[in-house]
Amino acid sequence: MNSELVVDVQQQEITIALLEDKNLVELNKEGRSLSFMVGDIYVGRVKKLMPGLNAAFVDVGYGKEAFLHYQDLGPQFLSQTEFFKQTQADRKRTPSIIKTKTFADIPKDGTISDVLKVGQELWVQIAKEPISTKGPRLSAELSIAGRYLVLIPFSDKVSVSQKIKSAEERMRLKQLIQSIKSRRFGVIVRTVAEDKRVAELDNELRILVKRWEESVAKTQKAKGIAPVLEEIGRTIGIIRDIFNPDFESIHINDEAVCAEVRDYVELIAPDKKNIIKLYDGKLPIFDNFGITKQVKSLFGKTVTFKRGAYLIIEQTEAMHVIDVNSGNRSKANNNQEDNALEVNMAAANEIVRQMRLRDLGGIIAIDFIDMIKSEHRQQLFDHVEKLMENDRAKHHVLPLSKFGVMQITRQRVRPAMFVDTEESCPTCFGTGKIKASILFTDTLEGKLDYLVNTLNTKQFVLKVHPYVAAYINSGFYSLKWKWKFRFGFGHKIVPSQEFGLLQYAFIDAAGNELDLKEEIETRL
Incomplete structure (x- = not known):
């Protein structure tokens, strides 16, 4: 592939x-x-404790307060808090993480009020970006991700990705990392580290430790709420x-x-x-x-995928619902069970693609076409699980229910991708009345004249629908050359598939769109 x-x-x-x-x-x-990308580390301030939720609301500078649950504090939260206090107390000399006092792990069944108080400042990391009306979800167990390794300050544990199947390779990597890492730093070895040399892993570990030290230095200079480590672009x-x-x-x-x-x-x-x-x-x-x-065809409510079959994708507040329809497809084989299996297998391919493409998260309920044979239902379940192996998001797939519905939970760390594939009319603005389309190129010519001779703009790009661009460029003595001889050679006609048929835009040399639309005139 x-x-x-x-x-x-x-x-x-x-x-x-x-x-x-x-x-x-x-x-x-x-x-x-x-801002507020997953992985960013902030100095936050506790605004409110919620004992009923065993959580706290933390101010990180976002419009809404961020949510921090007790279970996301991390076992070494007390040791981390002690180091944070030392960092804030002495803004000239950076404390050593190795020499900082070590505390016992916080109890798993503890309460938020035992370890946090209102007004307290602490390190927090964005675990989920703001979604809909919710603020960011936070974690106080800090981690800094690299390509091969993930560094976890205040921990001594070394973990190796379960996707590395070889027990011998897992042991090699674990022993290797334990031999090169510093005390009080935990490490997670990622799947792509398999078979990598010690020099490559050691080099990345040094880079991650340096990023951590830079975040500590920024914390010393920070006054109140501030970002101290930003995830790479x-x-x-x-x-x-x-x-x-x-x-x-x-x-x-x-x-x-x-x-x-x-x-x-x-x-x-x-x-x-x-x-x-x-x-x-x-x-x-x-x-x-x-x-x-592909974007135009894949992001609508209805998505076709094979010989007339299609999906209908609906989003609610807490979940996504996908309905599989066979449409008006016809086939020589009239065996309903076999047809249902074929459509469902093809639908599974497109559904998994759609989940990755739209970054669907939460609960996803899929209503497949009903199948009677248990072996076909098992075959479909195995097929979906195999397809989901390439998905980087954490997920869990449940077998088909007796009603033919499959449920998938998929990790959501940022808002689902939404692209509006419906095009609003750029000329009538919803009134249903436009100027005669045969006069469209005359309108463009008038805009060119105004831009060149009145505004004295010589270098610019005119973006239009590909059909309009083809018309402008067609013929022995095309409009393109007519306009170039009249208005100069500094402008270009560029077709854009994102535009509606009678939509256009003028872009200056700096990449800014020039507002030359006739909205008021068209509405009359």
Whole structure:
């Protein structure tokens, strides 16, 4: 399986698409000024204790208070609190984590009021990003993730990923890490560390310890609530988590982000640095790689997948419901049971893809087409479990109920991806009346004239629907050349699959959209 990463860098956000054999399987959008990402560490302040929930609400600077449960404090919370107090008490000299007094683990059945008080400051880490009306979910058991290892301060335990099947390799890695790590630092060895040399693991361990020391230094300088360790950008984070030898290319349309990713890949896999490619084509990068069309077809309420069969995906406050329909498909084999199995197996492929693509979380209820034979029901369950092995999110799959419903729980750490695939009319704004479409190019020509001769803007891009772009470029003496001779050669016509048929946008040389729409005039 060949994997590709396509990164679309815009002024306001970065969109990251993961392709497997040219099929879109993951889509992530990250605001350029995004805060409160999973993995960020803050100095927070306890605002309220909730004994009934055995939890506390903590202020980390977000609009809503964050939630911290007693079970998420971590066993070494008292030792961590003591080190935090020393860090706050002496802002000139950094205390040693090794020399800090060690306390016994907090009891698993303890209460929040035994260890926290209102107004207390502490280290907390974002475990779940703000979702809907809820603030972030926090953990006080800090961890700093790398590609091969996860560093856990105030712990001495070394754990190895259960996905490494070889008992001999698991023992090798555990003994190796125990020999190179410092006391009072725990380590989780990730799956990708299998068969790695000691030099690679030691180098990453040093980097993670250095990041921890930098966060301690920031804590000393912090006055009140403040971030002290920010997770690396989501582009780098995704590459860190999913990078494997099957990656054949990473395409990025921004020089700065491209250089950042190239430096990181050169650090973790020097032999793969040449797969990083700067995209400088004329078409939008997602249009060029066929991603825009896939997004439009995969994010609607109804998703077709095979010979007329389709899914209906609905979201509620606490769960997602997926209904499998055979549609109007026809087949020579009229055996209803076999047809149901075939549709269900194909639906399972698309459902697992949709869960990764939309990052669905919580409880997912899937209403498959009813099957009578128990071996077919077991075959479908085994198929779903096998497909879910490639899912990085924690999950649990339950067998089909007697009503043909399968339940899946899937870890949710950030809001589900939502893309509105319905296009509102850019010319009538919902009134149902527009100017004659044959006059559309005359409207564009008037805008060009105003932009060039009145605003004196010479360098810009006109984005239009691909059909309109084809019309402008068609003919021996096309509109394109007519406009170039009249308004200069500084502008470009770029087709964009994201646009509606009569939608357009003027983009200046700095990448900003120029507001030349006729909303008021059109509404009259």
